[in-house]
Amino acid sequence: MTTSVASLPTAFRPRQVFSWLGVAPFFLFATLFLILPTLNIVLGAFRNAEGQVTLENLGKLLSPSIRSAFWISIELSLLTAALGCLFGFLIAAAITLGGLPRPLRGAILTFSGVASNFAGVPLAFAFIATLGRLGFVTMLLRHWFGINLYGAGFNIVSFLGLALTYLYFQIPLMVLIITPALEGLRREWREAAESLGASGLQYWRMVALPVLWPSLLGTLALLFANAFGAVATAIALTGSSLSIAPIVLFAQVRGDVLNDPHLGYAIAFAMILLTAIANAIYILLRMRAERWVK
């Protein structure tokens, strides 16, 4: 296919200009609405109001309130990424290796596709309707089992509530990514291990997990970035009562609180840095993981 294109008669060559015109809109678009805005933020993080280069803005990130916002965000993202990986892995293992009826597998994968995209405002509403003060499960537990969730100190507008809500899109994402990796585990590997006398645990510890770990760690990084950038879910669920990094930035941009655009730049820059590192880890580990698929 490509050779036939390369050997096109030279009469077509002037049309190369048209080909450039075909890709030009994309590059113009990407420059104006993706690269320049991001560059503006990154450069702004290193400049003060007079335009001089400075590290002052990044220094402000260390103030107690901003630092604690980032810390809560990192904890929340790490916790939901780790739990998302764990539960997602268990569900994926159950539907690929667990000998469950075949249609169930398709249904769970389809549902995972929907649930991983059901983030944002509606998801927050669903959890308020379920675990809020008058929510379905809250009332169910109180009337049927006599358990008073809110009396026991639970609140949906909290770190725990937010974590429970984030898992709703984290677990399905893990299921979607890890199911193909689990299907890539060849039956022969297990049989070979068993014929050499390995127990099920030994097979997992010495064969399956070493093959899977790049996928697992990579997905962990991806889920971290996924949770870290989520804003709408958190705002709809907590208003702005829980101070996590994206919410602090949201308030900054809106001008609700102290109006220092350069502090906003610094927060945004730190967010890009964290999600970029997480995504880079994901991509590197994924390339490593693909070695076994071939």
Next chain:
Amino acid sequence: MTERRLWSWLAVVLGGLYFLLPLVGMVDFSMRMQRDGYSFEAYRVVLADPQFQQTFGYSVVLALLTIVLGILIVVPTAYFVRLRFPGLRPIVEFLTLLPLVIPPIVIVFGYIRIYNTSSVLPLTGSWWGTNLLLLFGYATLSLPYMYRSVDTGLRTIDIGSLTEAAQSLGAGWARILAVVILPNVFVSILSGAFLTFAIVIGEYVFAALLNVGSFGPYMVWMGGNRAYEPSALAVVAFAITWACMGLIQLFTRFSKFSTVRR
């Protein structure tokens, strides 16, 4: 063997509980507006709200425009990169993945800084400008999905031969793209389009920070001021997401079927 199956059932049942309970809770709550039992009152109130009609209609139109803009930008790019500039491929792929790496709130913050009223291109200063900026922003968010779906579609057809055939019949580039390439990748574009629709319809951060009254900010406002209506809105939003994903599945199955037959 049976022990493993038991554990698998346990994982699936517990997972099922976690995933189904919020859906049940949401539906249950949305139907409790009247004290004497279940009713569709919250849905009636929401659907009759002029604000709902206006914001929802706005978001639907915006989502459709985003899809059209996405197709206009992505299809020629993916086509020419495959046909003429394979060397540009890594750069284009990297750019299209960036919106997944940079948090949306950072991108929109950049827009506000670059396109504010005191800049060279003061898009946020006028109604049209703001809406245009939101449209471009959503097209940016949709790039990863649109590009991947179009590129997957192009992979299954022989664009080199198709282009040569069309050229020998005297077709120009615009005609080749519109009449030959687009219909051939249409089914794969649809999966990107439905995903874009599902994302744009309830998007909150871009719209809120650009001060546009779309469906996302309307939902958040409802969440802060009403009790039962938000659940009804969540049910509507979930139904839309479900419909979009269902249609994607349907069309990918359809496209696989048609390629196998060919």
